Amino acid sequence: MAVNVSVLIPAKIAESAQTTQYTSTNVVTLIDKFTARNYSGGAVTLAVNLVTSADTAGNQNLVVSKSLAAGETYTFPEIVGFALAAGGFISTIAGAATSVMIRASGRSIT
Numbered sequence: 001m002a003v004n005v006s007v008l009i010p011a012k013i014a015e016s017a018q019t020t021q022y023t024s025t026n027v028v029t030l031i032d033k034f035t036a037r038n039y040s041g042g043a044v045t046l047a048v049n050l051v052t053s054a055d056t057a058g059n060q061n062l063v064v065s066k067s068l069a070a071g072e073t074y075t076f077p078e079i080v081g082f083a084l085a086a087g088g089f090i091s092t093i094a095g096a097a098t099s100v101m102i103r104a105s106g107r108s109i110t
Contacts, residue, residue, distance in 0.1 A: 001038040001109060001110065002109070003064075003107050003108070004105070004107065004110075005032075005105070005106075006105065006107070007012045007080050007089070007103070007104070007105050008021075008022040008029065008031070008104040008105055008106050009022050009034075009090065009102055009103055010018075010103065011101055011102070012052025012056075012061075012101065012102060013031050013083045013097075013098055013100065013101055013102075013108065014036070014046060014092050014093070014094040014099075014100045014101070014102045015092075015093070015094060015097065016049040016092045016093065016094050016095065016096055016097040017057035017093065018049075018057050018091055018092075019091060019092060019093065020089050020090070020091050021070050021090045021091060021092055021102065021104070022059075022065075022089060022104065023087070023088075023089040023091045023105040024084040024085065024086055024088045025045060025086070025087075025089065026034075026072055026086055026090065026110070027086060027109060027110050028052075028083055028084065028085055028086065028108070028109045029083065029088070029104045029106055029107070029108050029109075030081070030083050030086070030106050030107045030108075030109070031076065031079055031081065031082050031083075031090075031104060032080060032105055032106045032107060033080065033103075033104060033106070034048070034075070034076040034079050034080065034103075034104040035073065035074070035076070035085040035103050035104070036066075036068060036069060036073070036074050036076065036100050036101065036102045036103075037068075037071075037072070037073040037074075037100065037101045038069065038071060038072050038073075038100050039071075039079055039099060039100070039101060040070060040096060040099035041042070041062060041070050042070055043067050043068065043069050043095045043109050044064055044067070044068055044094060044095045044099045044100055044101050045064075045066065045067045045068070045094070045095035046065070046066055046068060046092060046094050046095070046102070047062060047064070047092065047093050048062075048063055048064050048065075048076060048078075048079055048086075048089065048091075048092075049061045049062050049063065049090070049091040049092070050063050050082055050084065050086065050089075050090060051052065051080060051088060051089050052085065052087070052088050052090055053086065053088055054087065057073050057080040057091035059096070062073045063078055063082070064078040064079065067095075068100060068101045075105070080085075090104065092097075
């Protein structure tokens with residue numbers, strides 16, 4: 001068994017449409033850190049889904065929906081420690097385009 005520490009989602013702006021941000025391909029992935037920062041002047045919501053292989057993002061796998069105040073950074077402890085089996089993925093949707101930066105890191109196990 002090999003464990004590799006890696007950036008799962010390099011820093012990027014979250015889309016205002018449901019978007020797959022990371023897929024656990026041929027490994028089991030443990031989420032160690034997930035951070036979001038609202039760069040806009042008003043509150044913006046970010047929703048994070050942890051989706052199993054062959055499923056689609058929706059209410060059935062929504063883990064957290066957080067309203068971020070203007071300038072707020074949040075570390076999403078609600079998803080830290082979760083595991084994604086092979087084929088599982090992280091999907092997000094922001095309440096406004098070009099407002100929220102996200103980044104995630106973790107470990108993949110082969």
